[in-house]
Amino acid sequence: MKRLIIKKLIVISQSESRSLEVPFSKGLNIILGGNKTGKSSIIKSIFYTFGCELKRIEKDWKELISSYLIFFQYGKNQYVIIRQGKKFQIFEQSKGEYLCIIESDEFHKYSNSLMDIFGVKMPCISKEGKEFNITPPLLFRFQYIDQDEGWNKIADAFDKVGYIKDWKKNTNKYVCGYLDDKYYSLQTQKAQHIMEKEEKKKELNHNQNFVEQISNSLSQLDNSKSIEEATREIENLVQQADALRKDIFSIKAEMTIYENETYMNQHKLHIVEQNLIETEKDIEFAMKQENELVCPTCGAVYSNGLTEQMNISSDYAHCEKLKMELTEALDVTENTLSDLAQKYEQISRQLESLELKIQKSQEFISYSSYYKNKGQYEMYEACGQQLDILEKKVDKISFEIAKLDDEINEMKSKKRSKEIKDKIEGNCRILADKINVPKTFIKLRDFVQVIDHTGSETPRIVYMYQSALYLYNLERTDSPFNFYIIDTPNQQGQDTDNLESIFKSLKLIMSDDGQVIVGTERETGIEDKANNVIRLIEKRRCLSSEKYNEHIELFQKLQKLALNWVAENHKKQKEVADEMIE
Template structure:
């Protein structure tokens, strides 16, 4: 995974002819605003734009017509717009063609699948109706947000569009800590591919078993057929049997052709995925090169390399070549699909003719006698070829079962007690550190699927939740770059809060200044870290969060994304 960072939020109200822009950077970002200044609504808008359903104040939902969120993932810059249920994803950098519209859709799961592809998330989920889908933004980001309301009484339940997913808590708990992360879901996909291969081989093997049984059964003549006359067939029946023989061979050949094409399609799709990954790496290199001077220090090997216009042009040429190869592969895949469709049509026609011939033979009085003639004239060859092909398929099936066993062993390793213990221990070390700073006893710690159980009530509960989220955030920072390198905290209203809770929230902020990550903090009061924060946004007036000054500019920004983008 790469580093994920939110860059900017823009909300636009066409009703009020007003808008608001909030910029973010790495490290700590603070939004200061009292009650009814729009602080929480702005913070909720971040996740709403990504597709996480949140509980807005009714006025806000009526006012805002367009949302824009800018973010980076790795070396690439992206932007998502949301208007009611329509999501549009734009790629802003990492290509030589300017802005590219990646997708525009009002189908939430189609949008989610594209967004997960951008983030390199392979996690798949099953809905309560039995439909397999990709992970969705609310599932992915459930631990990245403490909202002002439910977020201080429950962990990871701030979004409302998660509960239609089977085992949504358990699966995301394990994913966010890496117990069953990307490697696990990649292995699951490998297992599904192997299972498909096994099923295809079984179907073919069953076909040959049925064919060989049919040949064997048809070779056994009833008693009493010892008169030469009984072995003589009339011409029409003989011709039918000869055609049946041809159709049987065509059937076998067609299955082989279809199987070969399916294998070729699988190989071409692997090539396509590999080249897409290469293009992304080249685009990242090009973006990185553009940001550097004429001499560049490689972030991997540490050596200095020339970074002149010639080297940059060479990267662009490589990108163009790779894109041309992608185009060719897509054309080949299209041709393969067309050939498969044609073969399936031929197979259907041949099967209909095969059944018709069998029915005709069954009507003939001398069908039994002709079997002897048919057997003598070529059935031995068919039997020999059938047995040879059956042996090949049995060997292939055995190899595929071996491959399946290896992948299953790999999957089991992701569920080992030793691994679970190691992750729990490491996560607890970060959690303990923060618990101690917010004055909560360490005996409070009790994990269930890597998430703190909440048995305590009273003033300690918000501190436990806060400590867990911060501990998990620091744990993931320690693991390296990932989509979990950010945390958004909307502190509870001062009214009704124990002063100790509010002071404890501020005391931990020194851990959230790390530039390897990003924290967005919404607060009603000064924290003492404003000078050390990367950005500070001040909201001074009640119900005047939106401003008229930049409305026209922001509308133009929104419209230009659509005007200037390429499909």
């Protein structure tokens, strides 16, 4: 059974070279002292050291104290927390030796380490969406009745918790054990199973698609022709392809002949056209001259009679006829080339189609040989077996999720909620009888007492409920909710009878299974039954130099250990970073 027991508190003022050590024991502890003797400051220092920010704390005290040390036991292990401003250190103590667990000025990093010690796992979410474990002010909010705020409002003594989403509602259910560590553990397991299921489903879908593809291929093979038929078909296709290739070669050769003929005719046509131009010029020149022509170059004399002019015209007519013949020949050649080109394209497409058929038939023979002659569907069967395994895994995970859902729903059941409320209300009724609170005032909402009365009853209702919750939590095996601190009930406007009834009721909660610390100005009347009584006498003089050297020596020793831890931790982080870079 793990219980949280505060062993002692040490506060150190280095500016004044003074300190204070307050020992505590299990069972009932009474801090007895008049006004301004330091009772509330000591009590607030306990929670402050754990990491709770108090709404009110003596300014002089906060400025005076430089270091806070809280020694506590959880289960069989001993620990020390040191707080200096925003810096926290946790040490584990064993046989007089100390081991540093953490040093950090990051509150949530420290808080997570402390919750690991307590074995507490309650996820919280900030209003910005950041996730972290429950923090000390939320964990301990029901275990403290503060002299300032605590007697008028339930569990509202700590500050700086408003950044956490739904902090009241969630911790109400956690502290009473309705949604406890087991619930959040189940939720975590469920989330992990859901993630695993999604991964397996993706793998399953992938395998199903693969098996389906193989199945389709095998089905096509089963329904298709034989390998012998495919071989004969390939031979026939190859023959057809060879014939087409010969046709293509023949057409290409014929096209080459026509292309050459076209070139020659185009060349002849060009010469004829040039002759026509020159002859036309000669005719025009001769028509303008006399019967005799004198060559402008050599001076020779030529006849330019009708006969000569007719001969020139005859040459022109011959050239025109030749041009017409060549043009017609070119048209015929070009049309023939166009027909041959179309035929070439058509046969080429036929050849391409045949080659594709040949390729598919060859692939068919290859696949058939593999699946039918060598594999006998081994791949298909292996994939099918893997598919069965994955389906069973998904079914198993789904079954586990369903089981977790059943457990989660059982924990959240109305029956269980009623059982917890009944137990807390039962404790409330026992206490109500002792401290003069009408039982009709007992009203729980979300497991927390509703404060809808004013006057002197309010402090007693607060005390009744938080004491009842403390008694309820004492019945739980492992939890850090077995200590309870009550500060100065005598200052809460209670008459003598009511105050005495509160003091007498302390007998109900002073079990050695837990720890109760009460700060009071007046004698309770049960000091002789208390496990520990601390008497404060002098006003504002609770610090002394008596044990300062001993305390500062211990503090400095722990600081050296913390420095070594920081250096070693930094070294490890650097090694990890270097490995990642490599």
